[in-house]
Amino acid sequence: MNFFTIVTRGLLRRPVRTGLTLVGISIGIAAVVALIGISRGFESSWATGMKVRGTDIVVSNMGNALAPKPFSSEVRDRIGKLPEVSAACSIYADLTSVEDASMMVVSAREWDGFSWQNLKLISGRMPNDAMEPAVVLGQTAAEMLKKKIGDPLQLETKELTVVGIVDGGAMVENGSVILSLALFQNITGNEGRINVIDIRAAPGLSEEAVKQLCDKIDAIAPEAKAMVAGEHLGNSQAFRFISAMSWGTSLLAVIVGVLGVMNTMLMTVFERKQEICILLAIGWKPGRVIRMILWESALLGFLGGIVGVIIGTIGVKVLETLPAIHGMLEPDFNAGLMGVAVVLSVVVGVLSGLYPAWRSSRLTPSLAMQG
């Protein structure tokens, strides 16, 4: 019987208790995987949305609201004059309830601006002109709103017609109601106001030069902040709050897991007092006993991590199929996240085993004789 057989047998001695502890720790890890995966997925989906639109820089004022704050459309003209800017496209992006859908992205884009170019028509057509009372819907938005070509869509005070369904190449684009900026400004009473400017930098600009361009834009447009595309979401207080909430909730779940493992390992030490004392009596050093307990808790953590990753991934996949959430999640379950989750679980296991291991090292061979 080698060292690792003893470790494994220690866990298998009480299979139900070990199983329940595994469930506890794996739920914690599942929460980490699900919440962080969803939050990162949202971030990377925005980044993909920017990429497919060919946007290098996003100018917006992300305060603590979910949608950026509006500013004058005159800012776009100021930025457009910079020699390093090859194209600028004004946008009014809003999060609002549309008909019986709770919250949807309404993306109003400058007519003829480059942000229309990535939209691939699946059916129907694009609006004919900037003031045609028409919208195109991302394919997920069309499903959520149960709309097809020719259907009316009530947006604020106006009834518009769905003329096209598009594939925007990213979750955010596909979940959006897309229309001309001038039309949106007219129906919402926001003439002359925008809240995002997409910018394409001049070809050949290095990463460093793009960052310098951001600083230049900030200097001439203090109403908003220029960020390299993909990084701008991190500037949103609302997103940072959601991200912090995800980590906070995950941490709580992990703490519950720690307590579960610690309880199990303590019980193990108490129940196996005689066995441990005999091991000490036959020459095991306290350090080896400590290692045995730590290996047991680490193994528990490792197995909990694996099961947690599986539960978290399957759980989110099931969530995605629910009608209320369908099309709103694009989780990012990359190998890195899964690896971090398993490592975290092992660390949790080891930390939880420290106190029980210390208790076990305090036992003496003579205690074995006391029964």
Next chain:
Amino acid sequence: MKTLLRLIIPALLAVSALADDSASELAAKLGALQQNGSSVVRLKMEVQGAAKSTLQLQIKQRRTNSATEVVYQVLWPKERAGEAVLLRKTGDQSASGTIFIPPNTVSTLDSSQMKEALLGSDLTYDDVVENFFLWKQQAIVGTEVVNRVSCDILESKPGRGQRSYYGSVRTWVDRRRDVPLRVEKYSSSGKLVRRIETTRVVTNDDKQAVPANLTVNGPRQGSVTELNGSSVKHGVSFSDKEFTPAGFMEVSPARSASN
């Protein structure tokens, strides 16, 4: 003994006066936040009862210290689009109202009808124009934690000359943000008639925390109304026509005075 009472009674009166002052100040602050000029609110109203109904609404309001005018206009669904309710209240006088149903049906609401349901919801017409923070009797009657937030409970009662369907209203106020997290309205016999819970608070452009989502439970069994705010625009310029039945015939977007 008399000397002791002479010392204690003024002290108790002073403490009580201080508490009343604090309640009056809080009520005045909340009342002023409600009577905050011209604004337009867009919201979704979902009534869940025997049948579920959803309305997209535009609310135009002009609120001053002495008068309130509010128009609720239905934007969606199509079959009810254009329906509107105009409600008015001046000072301590009873509220009055007008209902418009397209294409041209106009009916008036007298004071006895003000406790009827607003657009089929669990709110009454009175609920949206009556500002109980402006009632004369205000007192802080305790503290309680609501959704993990410590709140002062403000009790408002109509004073002499102030008529209301309710005998008292209790408001759980988050004092850190000065935002009501729960409102309970009681009949004159003390029976709970209506409970309004704030389920989401947002910060508006004036950096003021305001309730964005509300859940309303009224006396109707099994019925709940959810109000989910999409946007609010302050400092809006309205024409007087927009607060008349003639103005209801065209549902127009709100334009900020700065636009």
